[in-house]
Amino acid sequence: MRFLLTRSWLTGLAAAVAFALVCVGLGLWQWDRRLARLEANQLVVENYTQAPVPAGELVPPPGTAFRADDEWRPVELTGAYLTGATTLLRQRPLEGTNGFHVLVPFLLDEPLAGGEAAVLVDRGFLPAGDEAGSVDVPPPPTGEVTLVVHLRPGEDAFGQAPACQTRTVALTAIAASGCVAPVLAAADASLVDAAYGELVSEQPTTSPAPTLLPPPPVDPGPHLSYAFQWWIFALGGFVGYGVVARRHAADLRAEREEAAAGGPPPPSPDDASTSTGPVRVRTPTGARAVRPRTHLRPTRRRPTAEEEEDALLDAAQHETTVVEVPHHEMPHHDQTRHGRTAVDR
Incomplete structure (x- = not known):
């Protein structure tokens, strides 16, 4: 939690304190208005x-x-x-x-x-x-x-x-x-x-006459609830400051753990080829960043000269040749129109 002693975090704490003081002052002002209202109501009740x-x-x-x-x-x-x-x-x-x-x-x-x-x-x-x-x-x-x-x-x-x-x-x-x-x-x-x-x-009375004014209200008004609202706002500034500080501390702790373990492991090929969702990585500052995951497709390698020569030899071995065979020696079922038969070389 040493980062709380840095300039930026001390400035944030000072802002939270100033906000709390303003809210407390506004709450006290509403409280004074409530007391004045109660005093005025008491005067009405006693005198009216x-x-x-x-x-x-x-x-x-x-x-x-x-x-x-x-x-x-x-x-x-x-x-x-x-x-x-x-x-x-x-x-x-x-x-x-x-x-x-x-x-x-x-x-x-x-x-x-x-x-x-x-x-x-x-x-x-x-x-x-x-x-x-x-x-x-x-x-x-x-x-x-x-x-x-x-x-x-x-x-x-x-x-x-x-x-x-x-x-x-x-x-x-x-x-x-x-x-x-x-x-x-x-x-x-x-x-x-x-x-x-x-x-x-x-x-004596006259008619018509103006409408007599009603008695003054003696309700306490909303000042008490307003006062409590301002005081709750004052606490909210410190609560927000604490939440942000806690999250920042968690990010720093995760960053230190990853640095001690040699950094985050690279994604496996299976995960890279099957997953279509975003990949979450950690930036040097500890914040989480999101980058899109792309499909890893196998690339087509160009054959070498030796591989091309072997392919030509294999093709040559499987070629067929045509030879002349006497007609009387030719099997009946293998006869062709011109007295030729196809045999493998």
């Missing part, structure tokens, strides 16, 4: 079904941060919808159907710390209309309305959208948009910029 609390207890005032532990907590809001500031959240499919979420600022009856405030409420899903990018939005209930919403953190801004539409729930950007800012200014209110509400119920 709790009893609603007043807005002043959990809704962060404008300019303050949102506590991650309060995500999915139910909150009760009382106030009025600012219908003129309705914004559509684009490209949010539901159960395979493309559509929009309807976002409407909700002005609270009781001010939060710092003054009048409005909470952006996601009223639910509407399928896209006949024309791409258009939808008929049913109006929300008017007057004083009581809502129950689940608190969600805002999202980062991304991409461009038509007027009164957005691609993410980027609260600061929505508050400054031309569709929302004038309405907030007329109400002398500020939009809560750290969290928004996902509608659970509203009183």
Whole structure:
């Protein structure tokens, strides 16, 4: 196994180690994603079904941060919808159907710390209309309305959208948009910029209304199986390296044995004349090579001068001659038309 210390084999071992490190890193990344998914699922299970609390207890005032532990907590809001500031959240499919979420600022009856405030409420899903990018939005209930919403953190801004539409729930950007800012200014209110509400119920109700969003999934996802797959791939690199090294060692051992025995025996004439399959020979490096076997046919030798002379003499000895014989001495059955008989010389 000294060949493993050569440059080429050390390079192969280094490649196997590098491949294993990459696979281990990807497996750990999938493992971290699994832990994050389990933590998020646990938060949903603990918070989603709790009893609603007043807005002043959990809704962060404008300019303050949102506590991650309060995500999915139910909150009760009382106030009025600012219908003129309705914004559509684009490209949010539901159960395979493309559509929009309807976002409407909700002005609270009781001010939060710092003054009048409005909470952006996601009223639910509407399928896209006949024309791409258009939808008929049913109006929300008017007057004083009581809502129950689940608190969600805002999202980062991304991409461009038509007027009164957005691609993410980027609260600061929505508050400054031309569709929302004038309405907030007329109400002398500020939009809560750290969290928004996902509608659970509203009183009074209206019909038609957007479809309420379903609860978030709490399955662990495929991250655990992906992690194990990457770790198995890491072992596979070393297994492949070992298999190749073992085969190479076997070839070298066979080469040494043949060299000690004086090389491979030549094929026998019988085998060469009867076999039609390929002949397997071993190259100097120990690898097996295949060459086609051809039929060995006897070659025709040209006769020598002595052999030709002997052949002529033999032919002369067997020639027949014709002699004259008296007609009365000729046997009856040997007579010929001209009174001749053929006798051997």
